[in-house]
Amino acid sequence: MYLRIDKLQFELPMPEQPAPEAANAVQDLLGGRFGEMSTLMNYTYQSFNFRGRTKVKPYYDLIANIATEELGHIEMVAATINNMLTGAPKEGTNDGKIDPTDTPLSSVLGVGNPHHFGNNGGSALVSNALGQPWQGDFVFNSGDLVLDLLHNFFLESGARMGKIRVYEMTDHPTARAMLGYLLVRGGVHQVAYAKALEELTGANVTKMLNIPKIENDKFPETKVHRDANSHRTLYRFSPDDFKDIDKIWKGVHPDDGQEVFVKDGPPEGGQTVDHPEETAAYAPGYDPGELAEIAQRMMRNS
Numbered sequence: 288m289y290l291r292i293d294k295l296q297f298e299l300p301m302p303e304q305p306a307p308e309a310a311n312a313v314q315d316l317l318g319g320r321f322g323e324m325s326t327l328m329n330y331t332y333q334s335f336n337f338r339g340r341t342k343v344k345p346y347y348d349l350i351a352n353i354a355t356e357e358l359g360h361i362e363m364v365a366a367t368i369n370n371m372l373t374g375a376p377k378e379g380t381n382d383g384k385i386d387p388t389d390t391p392l393s394s395v396l397g398v399g400n401p402h403h404f405g406n407n408g409g410s411a412l413v414s415n416a417l418g419q420p421w422q423g424d425f426v427f428n429s430g431d432l433v434l435d436l437l438h439n440f441f442l443e444s445g446a447r448m449g450k451i452r453v454y455e456m457t458d459h460p461t462a463r464a465m466l467g468y469l470l471v472r473g474g475v476h477q478v479a480y481a482k483a484l485e486e487l488t489g490a491n492v493t494k495m496l497n498i499p500k501i502e503n504d505k506f507p508e509t510k511v512h513r514d515a516n517s518h519r520t521l522y523r524f525s526p527d528d529f530k531d532i533d534k535i536w537k538g539v540h541p542d543d544g545q546e547v548f549v550k551d552g553p554p555e556g557g558q559t560v561d562h563p564e565e566t567a568a569y570a571p572g573y574d575p576g577e578l579a580e581i582a583q584r585m586m587r588n589s
């Protein structure tokens with residue numbers, strides 16, 4: 288089962304700086320073949336379906352624990368997309384009721400992904416940058432531990448490639464801060480799966496890193512996380528369980544030769560974001576003031 292904490296794993300800057308085209312590029316990192324939905328669901332189903340797990344517990348613990356971290360990653364990418372869509376409809380439509388005869392959504396017509404405003408109220412989709420929905424057959428779960436770990440190493444490497452290319456497409460501050468964090472955390476997962484494969488097979492998988500062959504220190508937004516040793520940290524996302532991840536997450540980090548370590552509990556995290564109402568798309572309603580009044584009455588009466 289899962290607990291939920293109403294925080295982001297890392298606090299992202301949220302300037303009002305609409306960028307609907309770039310928001311659509313970021314969609315690939317959420318619902319694309321190598322996006323966060325794929326890493327989340329691959330590790331989640333591999334952990335659900337893991338047979339004989341007690342006999343090889345460190346491997347079960349590793350996959351289950353990284354899966355839980357990925358749940359917070361989809362949350363961060365969605366928050367990024369939502370921020371980049373904020374303010375994209377015409378000026379002045381974010382306060383109070385709007386007049387639909389003013390065509391308030393005309394400014395997003397043919398820009399980015401039409402479903403961002405046409406189907407959602409200016410928010411993230413479970414799809415890639417082409418608008419194609421995330422698919423269950425992006426999950427690879429052969430049941431063979433070495434093959435699944437090899438796939439996960441490949442998946443993290445593809446995910447890193449995707450992040451770097453989106454970084455090259457946009458300098459939006461929310462996107463770049465998100466990428467700085469996820470490049471470091473994805474790097475941890477790449478190294479963790481490499482170490483898992485090394486323990487199992489003796490193959491020197493960490494020697495293949497970096498994939499793609501560019502270091503994280505080329506991206507300035509990773510510095511704050513590297514300085515905080517996030518690249519050496521595997522967070523244990525549970526109060527009492529998955530303690531055997533330290534049987535795999537040990538030894539040195541291939542980037543800097545320093546010891547890696549497990550930290551009990553999730554990252555400190557930062558505030559979630561309350562993106563403003565998008566009245567042009569009636570989110571959360573045609574008359575948001577009326578909805579807020581009803582909610583405030585409920586809270587007063589409780």
Ligand code: MN
Pocket residue numbers: 323326357360469472473
């Ligand atoms: Mn991730």
Ligand code: MN
Pocket residue numbers: 326357443472473476
């Ligand atoms: Mn990952």
